[in-house]
Amino acid sequence: MFLCYYFSSLFYPVLLERKDRDGYMCTSKRFDKSYKIISNKEICAGYFELKIKVDAVSRYCYPGQFFMIDIPEVFLRRPISIHCIGKGTVSFLYSVVGRGTKILSEMGRSSGSVISRRGEGKDGCDEIKMLGPLGRGYGLTSNASSKFLSCVSFDSYEKKSCPKSRDISFNPVIVAGGTGIASVHFLATKLSRKGILCYGVHSKKDLLCLDKFKKMGWEIVISTEDGSKGYRGYITDVLSENLKAGDTLFACGPIPMLKKVLRIAREKNIKGFVCLEEKMACGIGNCQGCAVKINGENKLTCKDGPVFEIKDVEL
Template sequence: MTATPPPVGSRGNRREGLLTEPAPRAANRPVQRVVEVLAARPVGAYVELTLAAPEVAERAEPGQFVAFAVGGPTSAHLLRRSIAIAGAGGGAVSVVVAPHGPGSTWLAALRPGDTVDVVGPLGRPFPAAPAGATAVVVGGGYGAAALVGLAAQLRDRGHPVAAVTGAASADRLCSVDQLSAVAGAVAVTTDDGSAGRRGRVTDALADLLGDAGVVYACGPMPMLRAVADAATAAGVPSYVAVEESMACGIGVCMTCVLPVVGEDGRTRFSRSCTEGPVFGGDRVRFADVGALPWDVVGADAMGVVAP
């Protein structure tokens, strides 16, 4: 890692302006179970898996994730694959898998009747919206699936809900119909214009921020940064479920750390799997992800000095 100066708009290691509250801790402890795959269906470029996991389902809250053992009992794929929970209820949990590497490709190939080892629910959930606030949920690619349960929860608690979902192309959109069923309005964007409005999710978000009381987002890191920046500039609190590689999912390996501004205004490396995956959008120092900021707590002990 290389040392970097603080982000623009900082005084020392405290950002000026809005600082959202940290996400709440999960109320229930996770469990580890070998569960049966109830259903597997293609969703555009992705695969949705439904699992018979009642103990996970009854504990899960929107924003949390599960961690899968991949490859079977004799596999060399030792690290678990962490995937956001897309739905939980009726004794079942659903996730949307994007086949990419060997682990996610193995998961996407599971069929009804197969079994898989899963740990969950893990991580901190999305916090509640301010009383009476209009909520905007913003999903990128398959990250939109993780926002359906949140949107339904917000609606049931009396919040007006609007949704934005976007992707590079139409086949990489996800959960448009499900979001349409629970949100008052849904805006769809694609980079290539193959569905909805041509452009980025932030183009559609700009039209909604004037009435928004809070923004929630899940998707690729560049999108989360853009959404958080737009919300902060408009004076609207935001919460993002970060997409970082989580090797263990339980806070042991430290591979998923991000520089995050704490309640005391000081920056620390926070574990996405335990302190997250949900963070206040203006607390994550996106520009310094993958670097070692000079003002992070403990940087001096590592020989990093201020520029």
């Protein structure tokens, strides 16, 4: 385990964007360094949005990718999906579920005139060390980037550099469960067309990012297991009625939800992509600890994914 952590800190040199032997686009660059924390706000009970100043690194981030975040007093880094990209910034949306995320939630947060001492860096600002961006995102899977992303190249976020897709038949449907909304929000900001968001959580207090999707003009379907808002039950119970022939499906959430999403998509012959959530130790494929079955072969979620085509995933 120590070797996994050690080697993950070594493999951060520039990697030029290229295609691997399977024809998939690989990430263009990844970095292993410390960054300043801009803010770390609790947006609702138990959920936080962490915003980091990364400068040029933001130009190399694709929807679906993630960073391995180094948390003080915790041995292994934590993989967290990219939630939002700004000019020179990257944001993460996460929930406090254990000791690691509890410590993370305390970094960079003010308490009166006192700033958390954890990870304190230059100029009195908290810093955090991260490795990334990592993995294949939605724009890095085969035949994907030019088909549905409004930005074929992410080297600039200026509007003049982002040609819109001419595929007028593209109708996106996003399915998110719990904190899976964090990953697909970044995706939604870069899709060439607006569509339907199907979002399932346990209770209305767990609903996140709805205002952001509304501002972007997305139609929203909500389900809660306790019936406190929207449909009472699972989001997969109402997914079929919101899918039609020709839609492109994007899904991120817990494995039980994804299993049902895959079954429904195949029954209705719907194409699309899923972003898998797996525990990771290194994030770059050295430890082999996040293997999944893809098209009859063992693949690594961190390196070959986390985004895979629906037709290939076996759960």
